[in-house]
Each structure stands twice: as C-alpha cells, then as structure tokens.
Amino acid sequence: MRKKLDQEQANYIIDVCASANLRTVSGSLTQLYNHLLKPTGLKITQYYMLGNIYTSPDISISKLGEMMLLDQTTVTRNLNILNDSGYVQIKRAKQDSRTKVVTITELGYDKLNEATPIWAQVQEQIEGSIGKAEYMDLLKKLKALQKAIDEFKS
Amino acid sequence: MRKKLDQEQANYIIDVCASANLRTVSGSLTQLYNHLLKPTGLKITQYYMLGNIYTSPDISISKLGEMMLLDQTTVTRNLNILNDSGYVQIKRAKQDSRTKVVTITELGYDKLNEATPIWAQVQEQIEGSIGKAEYMDLLKKLKALQKAIDEFKS
DNA sequence: TTCTATTACATGTATATACATGTAATAGAA
C-alpha cells in the first residue's frame, strides 16, 4: 500500500520535475522571443519553421513534421498561417498527388532575414550569460534527454 | 550591410537555437507524459498545477501564476478545466472580494495520488538513463538559463 | 467622504499543439 502524497513530497516533485522545468524555461524564452520579434510580426515558432523550410526546399508536410518532431496535423495548421502571410508556397507533388511540397517564398526569405538579427541577439545574450562552454554542455544534455525520451517511447 | 542568410547559417541556427532545443525536448516529454497519463484523464500540465495548488492551499490566481511563471489569464483558463472536473475549489477571498482563492478538493487529491506513480516512473527512467548527477547538472543549467532570461527581460 | 488610480480577475482573439478520425490517392496483393 503506497503512502499518500504529503506536501513535502509534492514540493520535491515540483522542484525536480523534468517536464515542468523544461516547460517553464521553454515558455519564458518563447515569451521573450515573441516579445522581441513583435515588430517583425513573426513568432519564434514561425521563424523556426521558416528556417527549416528554407534549408529543405520542396520538403513534404510529413517530412517537415519528422524533422521538427511535430505532429503532421500541427505542421499543416502552422503552415496555413505562414501560407496566408505569403511566406511559403505549398503545392502538390508531381509524382504523388497525395504529397504536398513546401517552399519558402521571396517574402518569407525576407522575413527570415529580418528576424535573424533578433534571434542572434538573444542567443548571444544567453550564451554570454551562462557561458559558451556551459551552453554547449546544456545542449548536449538536452540531446541526451531527447534520446532518453525516445527510448522510453519505443 | 549585413549579408543574407545562407543555408549553412540557417542549419547552424536550427541546430543551436536555445528556444527550439528546449521547445522540442519539452514537447516530446509532454507528449510522453500525456500518453502515459491518459488512463488518469490528467494532462501533465494539469498534474503540475494540481501539485502546486496542493502545496499552497488558498492561493490566489495571480500568485499561482507568479509561482508557475504563467500569465494570469492562462491560469484562469486552466483552472476552469480543473474546476469543471471537480479537482479544485475556487471561491472569493473574504477580505478582498476581487481576489479568488483556490484549493484542491478530495477528488483532486485522489487524482494527484493516482498520477504520481506515473510521474515517478518517467522521472526515474530519465534520471537513470542520463545519470543522476548529469540530471542534477542539467537542472542547474536550466535554472541558470532561466535567470539569464529573466535578466534579459528586466 | 468622494473621486481616481490601481488591482484582481475575466473575456475576446490568436497561435501552438496533439489525438481521433475522415478523405483522397497510391501501392501492392490476388
């Protein structure tokens, strides 16, 4: 018979929970980025998706989802917003008309260039503040954590 | 005159971006938790909020938001869902009728106890997989990053 | 005491996200 949770244990959970710690920091950073990116009209998620599309021209919706670790339905919806702004072009693939291929437009590429200095400013501030080596180690640990999660899922 | 972004630079950004790395890992872990918590009907965010309410009885909506680093309006909405499930009780404070105070219910406490073993299972798996000491160091770095973000915001 | 500023919460709106499921098209078995 497991004992019921007392407040001390609950405080411990709140403190060490991987999910909560990641979500909180991630949320704060997203908020900071979105605030600074406001003049561009882009959100950080949109900036990131545009970047991925730029580096992988004519990528399919599913592939984009695999690359970004997002559900296909999420990609579909986020792409629609970028499409409405004219930042991407979405058309059916010639060989397989189920598949759609996505490409960044001139306008989207301009936006990407407009937002990049803002991205860099925050990134540099972060790396400077916690230290370049420390930051690289953080990234390494995040990737290890990602691997641990993937293992658990499989 | 700044040079335009080439694909190599874009790949670099995608790879090192703090926001993207955090969001991706955070999202994967949230997904894993929500999958495993499905039998309980709780989401990991709801579990976490319930835990915070349990450790701070009669907390106000704003204070809860400060504690969890969430916007007040987000707390209001997330609380409504917990309230509809009967997991929390929300009533006006006696001294100040603008303020509302939130408390966990018996039912909510039972849910918290039901979900905690699942939380623990994943947490242990993570700590075991990347190593306890490594995990603690990751937490430390996340908190350092949080501080860096807070500094930037102020 | 009265009026104004501030505080605490709610609502409108938009994006981000995933799951369950639907639809259309291709692939592959018979």
Place this chain on the structure above:
DNA sequence: TTCTATTACATGTATATACATGTAATAGAA
C-alpha cells in the same frame, strides 16, 4: 486488372498559452 491496405494530408475537437482589453472592487489622494 481489380480490390484492399496503406499513405499523406485535412478536419473536428480539446487543451495550453499569451496579449489586449474589459469589469468590478479596493486603495489612496484630495
């Protein structure tokens, strides 16, 4: 070649989240 299974994307629905703004109540100045 025909039928069925699979694949690729879309849609319905729900939660999570924040910003702009509204409303009601208190605090504080005059």
